[in-house]
Amino acid sequence: MPASDYKYWLGKETEDFKWIGKRGIIRRDADDKVTGKAMYGRDVKLNGMLYARVLPSPYAAARIKSMDTSEAEKLPGVKAVLRYDDPEVNKRIFQAWDPDLAYIVTTRSYSLPTTVLGDTAYFEGAPVGVAIAADKMDIVDEALGLVKIEWEVKPFVIGYEEAFEPGAPHVYDYMDAYEPTWVYNNRYNISCTPENEEFEYTPGWEGKENANNVKAQVFYNMPHSDMEAGFAAADNIMEFTFKRTDNQAFSPEIPSTVARWIDDGSLEIWQPFQDSAHKILGVYSIMLGLPLEKFHIHTPYGGGSFGGWTIYMYPQHSILPVAALLAKKANAPVKMIMRRHDASFSEMDEGKYTAKVGYNNDGTITAVETTGIFAQMADMSSMLPDTAGPGHLITASGIPNLHGMSTTLFVNKHGASAHRCEQQPAAKFKQHVYSRVAAALGVDEGAIAIANEGKAGHGWDYVQEYRATNQIPDVDSLSAVIKAGKDASGFDDKFHAPGEKLLPNGKLHGMCMAPMHEFSNGGSFAQDEYSRSKIMVSVLHGKIFITAHKGDVGTDARTGYVRVVAEETGMNINDVLYTHEQESMDSKPHTYLSGGGGSVVMTGNCWQFWVIATGLKRKMLATAAGALQKSVDEIDIVDSNVVMKDDPSTVLAPVASLARALQGLTQTLKEADWQSMNLPGSPTPASWYMHRSCNILEVEVDPETGGVEIVNAVAVNDVGIAIGPETVEGQIYGAAIMGYSTGGIEEQIYDPGTGVRLNPNFIDYKILTMPDIPNVEAIILESRMGVGPYGCAGVGEDNTTFCSALTPVAVYNATGVWVDYPPTPERVLKALGKA
């Protein structure tokens, strides 16, 4: 479809849309969720269903030498016991780079190697050795307690720096030392090989460290960088190091799965997914030796995924194959539930961050060199180069010389994943570069952002060209969000040099800013054959039905799709139906993953629905014209009526009255010209978001207790256009509050002597409560600058990543001392010389 067909909205005011951007449209999932009717995976109950659990390993590293399950089997109520040495358990170890998985797991990969039910645990709480099904959960717990195991307890390592040292325990002892094959030239998100002339490889661990535990090493070689010259040209050079400890997603819903075998040998499963389910089904297919068409999947509501459930995540997703085997053994449906204690998964930003920055007195930065060493990070460090190192500076700044290296180590911890979102490390690097340069020069971060960020970062020429060609507004959005944030927070009046503002209440006032500019790949919506081929809209009973399988994780994507389909077809929004889907995988279509940046912003899936809605409308008009004996060019559909195009007040017929004629008209994405949604010049068919935001945080630090109190937060986002304003506000609140929580107070703590987690519960692992963050103001700007439908730019995932970077920066502004993440009282008091 030529661009001219769909840029009709360029001259249109936001108010001119009928459903786009309109307030007061109730979310399609609101009633289910408010009334308690919404069925989550945890709530599924089938007739005759058994409950089950896998033994959680009490050790951080251990192997089962022998196991006696006879007592457990005898306990009344126990229906099936599955052991690691049972013949039906697939013994194979699957690894991230498993070639068998590559064809299915197209865009993501494993976070950790795994088996169906192994004899070896690589972290405390790992499902290992034995799974038991019984008719009630208390019997399961008792039976697990009756299993007698002789363990070979093995050496473990929890600290990523220790894991890098010579002589450190080899965490995954069956894996060979890592060979650095993932090396990125970040310019076009294309991997470089050693044959590439721009490639320059320097082994990070040569002669010193333990390469056995290296999971990945990523080099960021921005073309045309001359680091030496960049630093030589700078007025000033600074170097800094900071650390972030482990933190957790702690999704509300405790992972669970339900498996039932049906007569034809098919496996029916109930499990929430965020991404298209088939990607994970591919893994299950190999693990269970069951062809894909034998899976029937139901996707109930999911209680808080935050991106993490888009990948196959051990141990959360590993419980399904175990449930399936138990169900077969017991000849009954089995519901497998993890314990809260064991359902914790690391965020991927634990690590040590070091940077060297060359900068001039006018605020321009000449060169940044980053070195990161991270723990257990999901493979994304190698799959998605934006995630660590100077990735954000490459994609969203004009800094001319950038280079970095990030190394990820295996440690004896549970799987890491990207929760809101994978770019946490890169965001922290960028925020510290800007904040520290700003503090050194006595200005705020806004000045540094404006001095260093062009209208876009490196490598986005084709986006800019596209925008120019299509008359998409070229506004100075970065300045606009900074100004709006400053105005709303009174920033310029309150801002001060670090450590210089003592309030009458005896506390130190601290304030800082994250001006953020995110040009990013919002999801390769058309890259995935399943996604592309399997969404459709149909006319049934005079209404439009959207048919697409979608895992719901709360981002309210469905209402967004409904808005787009109503807007483009001319139907009243109440005549566009999209019920929550719980259906079999091979009979129903899928959409691309339901992510914060990728779908709420509607730059990805939104395009898909835009394309099929416009296609369907053409078919509806053609049919209606025939039925009404009009020319297709002279009629239109407005508010569910077929009207005369030049006089919409003349209703020719309600669409409902043409129900018989229109019945069954369908538009699929497959037959639509989705290729045209791609930006010319783009290296991958993908949706792009290009949103800008300014998050401002104001804290008070008690110098006598080290307590940090959030007093005010302002979040400004230029989203281009807010397709669903209330939903966008929800995303903004969510990003800010979750970010300030993870970066401000959250920390997973391990016993150094055993590697056992000490606080994986909601009493000892603390997330912010309502009174802890009483004032958050969300401000939406709509410049219409985006390349998405209607000028949509997205409400970027990087709100969270930057907010989670911000609290220590505010503490620095308050106290004049830098504190590591999270800035809890012991760290603050220590930095102040009081502990």
Added chain:
Amino acid sequence: MKRFLHVDATTVEEASEALAKGGAMAIAGGTDALGTLKDNILPDYTEVVVNLKTIEGLDYIKEEGGMLKIGALTLLDEIAHSDVVSSKYTALAQAASRTASVHLREMGTIGGNICQMNRCWYFRNPDNKFNCLRKGGGMCYAMMGDNRFHSIFGAVKACIAVNPSDTAPALVALNATIVTSKRDIAADDFWDVGIPGSTVLDEDEIVTEIQIPEPAGKSAFIKFAIRKTIDFPVVNCAAMVGGGEARICLNAVYNLPVRATTAEEAMAGATIDEANAEAAGEAAVTGASGFPANGSNPGNKYKIQIAKTLVKRTILACQ
């Protein structure tokens, strides 16, 4: 949660009798008891749970004979919102209102709050992974492990867990008496380092009432925690200063609530002002050492600074 048997006690005697058989655990609000059972933290799983809520007449707040009497089954929320407690026994009302979360205050009782077991994360780790001293084991894992929230005044019986109660220091500062099914115990003497309990109570002994004499001066309670709600204290402090007397008590800094006796002597009869309060704060942490940072363990020396500050602020709040 694994299975156990259950008895509804209708009188104190019935409850004592049921508890005397051993292997039993008393339950009132249940917010602590069920946590220990769900996580299966003790070496011997409880065999029978004895419900105290079915005992009538232990739920009251009244002034009688110049003293405040609170039934052991009185909800923390009722204490927090009681006019008489707030006006005269302020520290206790403040402590009750800062305990746990709003929901838990409407479930948890004062009796349960003062009898709760410690919150050491080794002690509480599910499935008794650390069979520590408080479970009859041979060592304190926190001593060599991560002790950022542990004692700053050393160990009692080699255990460095802290008493986590918010109401305990208020009761000590207010010179309360704990009435049980067997005896009257001064708040000063009520807490202990048992296996696994945290009080001097016998296995079959039940708290029935709290008695508090009318305080000579004003009292106050201040809690420092990471969050404004839900959390157990990092450090808390209660004080009663006035009428020539001073009773100051820190908690969550030691296995037992800690009377700051030197500070009390200094403040008895002294003017409540910044300088005196500050000196009292310094005096209160004399002898506190804490644990140094070690690897991933940041240690807990920071708690000394917080304790000092809270003593100062609590005294000032008694003005």
Added chain:
Amino acid sequence: MTEEKKKSGGVSRREFLKDAGLLIGGTAIGSTVLLAACGGDGEAVTDTVTKTVTNNVTTTVGGGASTVTATVPGPTITVTSQTEAGEVAEAIIKLDINGNDYTVMVRPNWTLQQVLNSELGLIGAKEWCDAGACGSCTVIMDGLPVLSCMMLAIECTGKKIETIEGIAHANHPLIEAYKNNNCMQCGYCTPGFVVTAKALLDKNPNPSKEEIMDALSGNLCRCSTYPQHIPAVLEAAQKLGGA
């Protein structure tokens, strides 16, 4: 503790639990015995009934300002398995939920949340933290918002229990207000907020912003919808007052 002390009437409690062939979990009766909302009596189900206890509980509500005596007529606990010392191992209990009597077989270790969810199909009280620290499983019991994951179902007989299902069925203005104010993302914690807010409005029909925040301070939301709850509760309060 001596072995002697552990024993109760000659059979240790542990042995009793393990070998007594209890009804639930054993083979005597399948997985769930539920005589839903009909007040069916124990004898009809099994002849192992040994004792019937009438359990009328008086509870003081609202800081002693008013006393409500909730009495459910008839036996509220029918013991179906117990030791000789009278320690209950299984019972059929009657629960008053949203004004309906539910009769359900339970073991003493089952929490109210577990019974609501797994036995009665009332899925609105959600298990999130399973430790009394998140508010997702909140129900109203005798007027107070309490955590059903930290309550034993067997101890809830004779109480008036109100769940999100009842609040929704009555179409309380909070339902509409929560929808209008977009107070949900993943939605898992949302019912817990609504129930807590309902208990607040019952007690305080005209709450301030601070009072709302205080009442909801024990409810966690990982998606961080916090700012959207306050206008919703204010809207519902206004509707209640204006009606």
